[in-house]
Amino acid sequence: MRILLTNDDGIQSKGIVVLAEYLSEKYEVFVVAPDTERSGTGHSITIHVPLWMKKVFIKEGIVAYATTGTPADCVKLGYNVVMKRNVDLVISGINKGPNLGMDILYSGTVSGALEGAMLGIPSLAVSSASFDAPDFEGAARFLVEFLEEFDFSLLEPFTALNINIPTGEIKGWKITRQSKRRWNDFFEERVSPFGERYYWMTGEVLEDDEREDVDYKVVREGYVSVTPISPFLTNERCYVVLKEVYPGCTG
């Protein structure tokens, strides 16, 4: 199996290096990742400047390139240029910190996996669900087992898995839905030495989803959360309602 590995914490981050090492014991691993951190870049791509790739060394037997692009760019470059469209699986991670609820829209890591799905390749986003004390070794061990256990033929085309792995003892994994976990933003206003105002974005998390099987609740209970996600944003319930009220051409 030929695996394309990317992330948004950058190619020098521990999460991707640990995962590359674990995976390379069983699989052919190609790392194509951003040269510096790209957290919060969402699904951005580079369109007005060209992309650069530089060969880097991670470990004997692992092909690795640092790029000037985003995670989505890296997956496109890895697929088309480095691996010549011969990719069995895309993995994005291991991210430092969780990717849960609406945060997955902001996440470069999740967008890397979504880009893989958009190319028609089975894809995973993998996160160690702790910012302060991520457990990359534990997450990598889990993932290697999961790859053996999970039946990838069940995945629809254009579908990725968003996997969040708790730290500490792992009780097992559960299929979940993306929650409506989101942020209540605050902006802290400051004044520069030159008298100009600027703003730091901070905030508090809102965890008010009523449903049981949603990502953050399962992780909090010590299970790995596995959410099937797709790049299709149509709100189907709302589509049906609107189509009833506005069935044909209007206006």
Add this chain to the structure above:
Amino acid sequence: MRILLTNDDGIQSKGIVVLAEYLSEKYEVFVVAPDTERSGTGHSITIHVPLWMKKVFIKEGIVAYATTGTPADCVKLGYNVVMKRNVDLVISGINKGPNLGMDILYSGTVSGALEGAMLGIPSLAVSSASFDAPDFEGAARFLVEFLEEFDFSLLEPFTALNINIPTGEIKGWKITRQSKRRWNDFFEERVSPFGERYYWMTGEVLEDDEREDVDYKVVREGYVSVTPISPFLTNERCYVVLKEVYPGCTG
């Protein structure tokens, strides 16, 4: 009605200026938009550096700020700082060129509207569906009428509308689904004067959706496409299938 206006083409672009002028005849308009073009930034946000805002002049009676952030940042800043959380509608656009199919994941314009939806505000992304000859006046006229016609109480929480307006004669508007329209990427390899290789991303569009009521087909037929979209990526069909095979805790 207090409207927050943003875009990804930048505050100096014709699309947002024309729309601000049209809307300001009926509504209170606040423009908070990127200081330069941010096409292809997707749902990226600024987390490691602070954000700057500068008051700019568009027209008497319109409050306008240029920011160093992305469209999603602009919506957060506009909502929290400029408009003090008193926003009735978020509009992102008018974008130069269409936002159809999977492209909406890459689009800063659509992400601006999604960010509004994530804040619980009815939100619209608006695009003139021609790169070469966008018709901002025609699109703005359509939008002003649409705001009177459309029943916003039908929108679920956390739902935006992605609106693509064809140029030329408009036959009316139709409720649509996001298509699987996507790109077959190519990379053109070049060598710098210093002997280093770099890559330009190009590609061709794939339009093979079998369904009738999808965004790009409706636009091609001369109708405005109106797609209800949400930041929830769970593939519900796949969730049901996986939950049947893996009902409880596994592993």
